[in-house]
Amino acid sequence: MKIFHLPDLGEGLAEAEIREWYVKEGDVVKVDQPLVSMETAKAVVDVPSPYAGKIVQLHGKANEIIKTGAPLISYESDEVVADKGSVVGKLETSEKKWNDGDVIVGGAKKTSTTIKAMPAARVLAQQLNVNLSDVKPTGRDGLITADDVKQHMNQAATSTTALTGATEGLRGVRRVMAQTMAQSHREVVPVTIIEDADLTDLPPKTDITARLLQAIVIAAKEEPALNAWFDGKSLERKVFNEVHIGLAVDSAEGLFVPVIKNAETLADAELRKKVDEYKKSVMDRSVAAKDLQGATITLSNFGMITGKYATPIIVPPAVAILGCGRSRDTVIARNGQMVIGRVMPLSLTFDHRAVTGGEATRFLGAVIRELQK
């Protein structure tokens, strides 16, 4: 129920007299519809309705005096009155509806569980790029500790089992070999191509090693990309005009790679002389340190021992190594006939970061062409 109280109809008037009702109880009225004629000390005025709705009670009859502020008319109202009034502030309203359809009293059901890890372990795992789900927890209630992450890293680094019993630390060239080969394995992207050179038509007693060195010199002129150094960090390469050929020489102490400097300036006999000198100096350990540096390409003539093909390992910063297997007699198809010929198997490894397959295969083709001359 809403009650309309008699407003002040003048300036500080205390009361007014009802002259005539324009409405009766039960009427439905509109806002501003005249309700009643009231006479004050100053004038007769019509009082308009402040509300729309059904009138349930008139508080007085004609000729009765009504005090200012006393009830005049009562209206019917809904249980929840649409009253927007507030003394202070402005309340936001919207057409939005609250939808509590999915509200859960308490918590949602668990659908997954997180890995429990010490904060330090999480940071460490992030820094080392370790996936925590791969780490074996040793802490209480399956908690991953920082040590667990370190342990995981160590295991990944040394997948082989630890050595037991008496061990021998690597020294000298064997130690250098271990380090250099591991470095090559980490850094180089190697591709190995294999092919046979047909040496059937070469005159007997040909110096194969000297021919190989010469063939490398000529092939390097044709495809200089293989006679180069490469820096994977700065992505820079240096292509050489001169050809410094590292020659892999086996010894009881380990692998030595003395370098034949400026091979392009040496004739067959000079090359042979240089090879023999190096072999001797390796055997008696007189090889100078400066002679073991600066190779722009390497030759590994392992066929003198045994083996057909190989996947020779490049020594950074060089980008290519040619492996030469054991020459042998074999059946060759020639002009539609099977003939017995002499072939030498060649294996060329190149670093595919610095050398294209085209360059490498043309290089190997040039080597073979020169050998077969």
Add this chain to the structure above:
Amino acid sequence: MAEMTLVEAVNQALAYEMGANADVIVMGEDVARNGGVFRATLGLLDKFGPERILDTPLAESMIAGLAVGMATQGLKPVAEFQFMGFIYPAMDEIINHVARMRNRTRGRLTCPVVFRTPFGAGIHAPEHHSESTEAYFAHTPGLRVVIPSSPARAYGLLLASIRDPDPVVFLEPSRLYRYAKQEVNNDGKALPLDVCFTLRSGEDVTLVTWGAMVKESLAAAETLLASGVSVEVIDVATIKPLDINTILASVEKTGRCVVVHEAPLTCGVGAEIIAQVAEKALFSLKAPPERVTGFDTIVPYAKMEKYYIPSEKRIIEAVNRLMEYA
């Protein structure tokens, strides 16, 4: 079922319980004839008469003191403070008598009063009408602090608060009073106290909030879903005692926790929640937890108000910072 706003739901709950329990007395400044400053008590005078709905003088200390007398002697007073900023004259009664009556009398007397008050910013009112100081009450042993965030929860939690045998501070977010309507069944069914409500399930981040900030938090969760971040939104509802187990279970699932509240940062309830998460769920955390809160300032006047209230944008930024951790 009827559609109603949050303030109408408060009105309906009061009317229902006054009808069901003759001991329930409603009192406060302008609550009877005027129907309350926000009309929360509209129509109660006509229905229940001047003996059960009392207009009090402008004297909050007296309102609380009257409530102590009524409550300890068997009545169920539901007293309204017009604004949270007006409650402080009553703090002596609330802290020294209401909160500790059961303990002081060794259980002989209880003080089952409900103190209702609108709170929070966003209605363009002066500053002492806009603050959120729920932490004062949560810090006081012996008080229960309940904050609804929807018409349905206002209805169910107010009924539960009136029926509770101990004192409840019931804080109504004025910004949500008429914000939106909801179908609420006026059937006298209470909702449980001391338990969180999970408003939205998610897998990546737990967003813990209450009161008016539920609005921005739900909006942020919806926006974040579009960028592939699944947010679980928890309405704490009862600030004290805290249902930390629901929060912990969610954080153990998601590994990330953001608390959103309108109250200032320092010593806010968010600090308590983050502390408990750190104590009890640290090893599940994938990222440092964050609080998105009001600032350590008086709530500014109307023009600056929107910069004070944590925005959807600030919430999204916090969530995205946490998502940077794998």
